[in-house]
Each structure stands twice: as structure tokens, then as C-alpha cells.
Amino acid sequence: MTTPSAPSGAGVPTGGPGDPGQVATAGLSLSPFRALRYRPDRVGNLAAVTSPPYDVVDPNRRLDLETSDPHNIVRLILPRPEPEDSGDRPDRDTRYRHAARLLAEWQREGVLAPDPEAALYVYEQTAGGILQRGLIGSLAVSGKEAGIVLPHEDVMPRPVADRVGLMRTTKANLEPLLLTYRGNGGASGVIERTVLGEPLLTTTTTDGTHHRLWAVTDPAELATVTRDLATCRALIADGHHRWEMYLRLQRENRHLPRSPWDRGMVLLVDTARYPLRVRAIHRVLYRLPLDRALSALGEQWQVKDVPGPLEHALAALGEAKRHGGNAFLLTDGHGTFQLLTDPDPALLDAHVRPDRPEEWRHLDATVLHSVLLDHTWQVPDGPDDIGYLHASAAAEREAARTGGTAVLLHPVDESVVRRLAEQGVTMPRKSTSFGPKPATGLVVRSLELG
Incomplete structure (x- = not known):
């Protein structure tokens, strides 16, 4: 960039x-x-105390990191509550105090x-x-x-x-x-x-x-x-x-x-x-099964069944993007893949903000949030309804686990990101992964x- x-x-x-x-x-x-x-003389293996950034650590990975070394940094960036707090929903301050205590303790110990x-x-x-x-x-x-x-x-x-x-x-x-x-x-x-x-x-x-x-x-x-x-x-x-x-x-x-x-x-x-x-960041709609997602589309999108496995379906998504226009890949995580393309222009005009550059108005992330999530599917914007995953395979697994729908996106070109940022225009959250x-x-x- x-x-x-x-x-x-x-x-x-x-x-x-x-x-x-x-x-x-x-x-x-x-x-x-x-x-x-x-x-190094206090932790032995430096790799065992490192972590990916906090926002890409899923619960299973978090547990693996915590058990890899008692001083893994994940204990600070994603802290657990203080041991004496046994509540079902501990206050956030308890977690923060626990991280501060560990940080001070590790410094006293020379870790x-x-x-x-x-x-x-x-x-x-x-x-x-x-x-x-x-x-x-x-x-x-x-x-x-x-x-x-x-x-x-x-x-x-x-x-x-x-x-x-x-x-x-x-x-x-x-x-x-x-x-x-x-x-x-x-x-x-x-x-x-x-x-x-x-x-x-x-x-x-x-x-x-x-x-x-x-x-x-x-x-x-x-x-x-x-x-x-x-x-x-x-x-x-x-x-x-x-x-x-x-x-x-x-x-x-x-x-x-x-x-x-x-x-x-x-x-x-x-x-x-x-x-x-x-890379793209994908969405999982936890409470929206695939059949309901498809039936809500009506006649305003072109919907095409594409064969799996995931790699083949993603190739179809990439090919659709090469032809221009919006395209999304939907899956229930059980081998069914549906390619959404060619939204009705009137649908976009009705639900996408008109006061933004045309390049922004036609971003996949813009159309996904403004049209599909907010209007067509009416999915609430909260962690109980939408998950953001960096890996397409992880999104596929999460859709299967929850009975929801994974919406897989194609990466946006970095030149687009640059042009919009230089105009002072921000993209929808979680649009890219660098x-x-x-x-x-x-x-x-x-x-x-x-």
C-alpha cells in the first residue's frame, strides 16, 4: 500500500x-x-511465547497458545479474568487487571x-x-x-x-x-x-x-x-x-x-x-440458514449453483470478479455453494449511499452491508449474528457448526483501497486483510x- x-x-x-x-x-x-x-534464558523457545494479532486468534488457537508456554503473550492481549472472579460474566476490568498484574509479574521475574x-x-x-x-x-x-x-x-x-x-x-x-x-x-x-x-x-x-x-x-x-x-x-x-x-x-x-x-x-x-x-475477510451469518438467505433474494440477483470443493467454488468466485460487478459465494459448510452476481441496479440505487464515490458504492463490502445484510436479510450488526473470519476454510467450518451461512468475498485490489483512503473515504469495516x-x-x- x-x-x-x-x-x-x-x-x-x-x-x-x-x-x-x-x-x-x-x-x-x-x-x-x-x-x-x-x-530467551527465561522462556526457552521464543516462538512459544508469540501470538498472531489479537483479532485473528480464535478460541481453539487461544487455548493452544496459552498451553504452549505459561508466559505466552496471548495471556496479555486476550486476558482471562482474575482467578478469584468466578462469575459467569466477569467484568472486563477484571480481565484488564489480570493482564496488568501478569505484565508486572513477568517483569519482576525477568521474563x-x-x-x-x-x-x-x-x-x-x-x-x-x-x-x-x-x-x-x-x-x-x-x-x-x-x-x-x-x-x-x-x-x-x-x-x-x-x-x-x-x-x-x-x-x-x-x-x-x-x-x-x-x-x-x-x-x-x-x-x-x-x-x-x-x-x-x-x-x-x-x-x-x-x-x-x-x-x-x-x-x-x-x-x-x-x-x-x-x-x-x-x-x-x-x-x-x-x-x-x-x-x-x-x-x-x-x-x-x-x-x-x-x-x-x-x-x-x-x-x-x-x-x-x-486478502478478503469473510462473514458468517450465525442465525441465517442458507435456504432462508437464498429465498429472500427474490429476482434481484443472479444465483448459480457451483460445484465444490471449496477451492473450486472460490475459483468460480474469482472468475466472476474478473468479469466485473459484485459477486459473493454463499455456503452452508456442507458442500453446497451458491454464486451471487449481477444485482439489480435499482436495488443498489435504493439502498447504497449516493454521497460517496462510485468506486466505494460498488465495493463488494459496501453492497454486502448496505443491501444484503441491512435490507434483504435484515441481519443485526452484532457479534451474536455476524462473525468475521480471515480464512475461507474457517468460515466454511463455522457455517457448518452453527447452521448459518458463510458469505465468502474476493479480495479488493490494493489500488482501490489507496485511492479511497486518499479521498478520506473509509471502507466498511473488515473489508481487507493485509x-x-x-x-x-x-x-x-x-x-x-x-
Whole structure:
């Protein structure tokens, strides 16, 4: 995902009275920080204490991670309630306090320890022939109106409130957001020089991804990164709810001078050099059986039965998208696949907002939510009725388990995401999944360390 340079004026010295020589930028401001990291002699296997991002960990995977090592980071990002709380529906604060207690306990025990000096961290992932490198640092938080960090999806209040409560209580950034930008080569040069040295850590997670991490502390190299990023803006590839969390907590603490809440931990990837993959996020409608979903469509859609298995049906979906227009694949998880295409234009005109760009109005996610979910199927927008799954096979299994309907989508092209974001237009929530995503647990930013 790429974005153009920021407006002119980046890098103008302010010479403010409280901070002489400070440089104000119209672009990205990425600062070093002292990371909390697992000490290998205390955990043995670094891979056993890492986790995928919190929002892609399903209940079975969560249990596997918790049992892989008593110090797995999933115990912090998806905490259980305090042991003494035996209620059927424990208060969220109990879970947050449990995470804060574990974080403090692991630091006292030396399981997690701060690095000796502040650094930017070069992070590398390799898997299946894909190589991705970027910089982990503490990024200045700015609202959408500043045009420096651009969201491309809407957010849901409930997950934002959950992440706010967790971060407020733990006083830590537990996992980096994934942001993309296009630089002028300076930061990339620093990365390429850094990876020639000995890494701080190397590990391979169970999905076969190889991870390496280096620290950048040299003042000249840090200055090179600062100059490069000062004329750039970024697009949020993964972590919209956590970015909204950063914004909300910054507002809460605006009265504090030099507040640590003014920055948040991110992984910045220059996609001119390391393009990301874009995948769809699928929906499972738990309380809508497939036969009811199909009967409600009436004559306003073309419906075609396509043969399985899942891979063949997805190929049919891809072929339909190549011909243009909206297309969805519906399945009950038991081998039945129905391809929906060619909605009645009058149906779209009646139920899709007219005050948005035409490209947005014809997105599959827009049509799915505005037309099918809200109008045709009248599915309530809540976790009891709609599940969001990143893997098509997982969506198929969940439909079979619940007796509902999986709605499988084709990935949107990244150029579409970029164009809409640059116009200040956000897509429906959970429209895209960018990857590879950074592993959680390799680097933690404690706000109490600055």
C-alpha cells in the first residue's frame, strides 16, 4: 500500500521555547523506544511465547497458545479474568487487571526485560518465498484530519472500547499496528545496512514464518530515518481499532506534558520495496440458514449453483470478479455453494449511499452491508449474528457448526483501497486483510519506560 508525499513544509524547525531545535514535520515521526522483550534464558523457545494479532486468534488457537508456554503473550492481549472472579460474566476490568498484574509479574521475574537503550527495530519476516522488512518504532499519533495516518476501514465501538480498557490498565502497547508508506530510500537503506549485522533474535513460528529482529541505535542512522519519513504519510494496513484506541487515549491524556500517550507502537513497511498481500475477510451469518438467505433474494440477483470443493467454488468466485460487478459465494459448510452476481441496479440505487464515490458504492463490502445484510436479510450488526473470519476454510467450518451461512468475498485490489483512503473515504469495516502481519510478543512498548 503506497501513499504520496506529504504537503510541502515538512521538516520546518519550530524553535519553540520549551523545545529548542525541535523539528516539526508534516509527515511521519517515528521515535526510538526501550522495548520490553522476552529473555530467551527465561522462556526457552521464543516462538512459544508469540501470538498472531489479537483479532485473528480464535478460541481453539487461544487455548493452544496459552498451553504452549505459561508466559505466552496471548495471556496479555486476550486476558482471562482474575482467578478469584468466578462469575459467569466477569467484568472486563477484571480481565484488564489480570493482564496488568501478569505484565508486572513477568517483569519482576525477568521474563520480560527492557533493552538497555532506546532503538528503532528492524523486523524481518520470511515465509513461502515472501520477504518483508520494516521498522518498529513509536509513532506520533495524529487524527484523520491531519492526513498523515490514513484509515481505510470503519471501526466498531465495542472492540475499540475493549482495547482502550486493556491499554489504559496495562499502560503498554502490546502489539504493533501494521502501517504502509512509500519513502525516498533513506529508511530502506538503513534497513538493508542493519540486516547485515547480527540480529537480536531469530525464531520460527508454527506457521513456518521465520522472524528476525535488529536494533538501530546509531544517531546518524536514526537521523536518516527521520529525514526520510518526514515527507511521508502512511495508510493503516492492519490495526484500525488499535489506532482509534491510540487516538482516544491521547485525547484522555492531553493535559499531560510530553505524554507517552502521544505515541503508539507501529511497524512501518515501505511497500515500494516490500509489497503486502491483500486478502478478503469473510462473514458468517450465525442465525441465517442458507435456504432462508437464498429465498429472500427474490429476482434481484443472479444465483448459480457451483460445484465444490471449496477451492473450486472460490475459483468460480474469482472468475466472476474478473468479469466485473459484485459477486459473493454463499455456503452452508456442507458442500453446497451458491454464486451471487449481477444485482439489480435499482436495488443498489435504493439502498447504497449516493454521497460517496462510485468506486466505494460498488465495493463488494459496501453492497454486502448496505443491501444484503441491512435490507434483504435484515441481519443485526452484532457479534451474536455476524462473525468475521480471515480464512475461507474457517468460515466454511463455522457455517457448518452453527447452521448459518458463510458469505465468502474476493479480495479488493490494493489500488482501490489507496485511492479511497486518499479521498478520506473509509471502507466498511473488515473489508481487507493485509499481510503478512507482525507476530505479537517480540516487542512490547511500556509507557512507563517512556
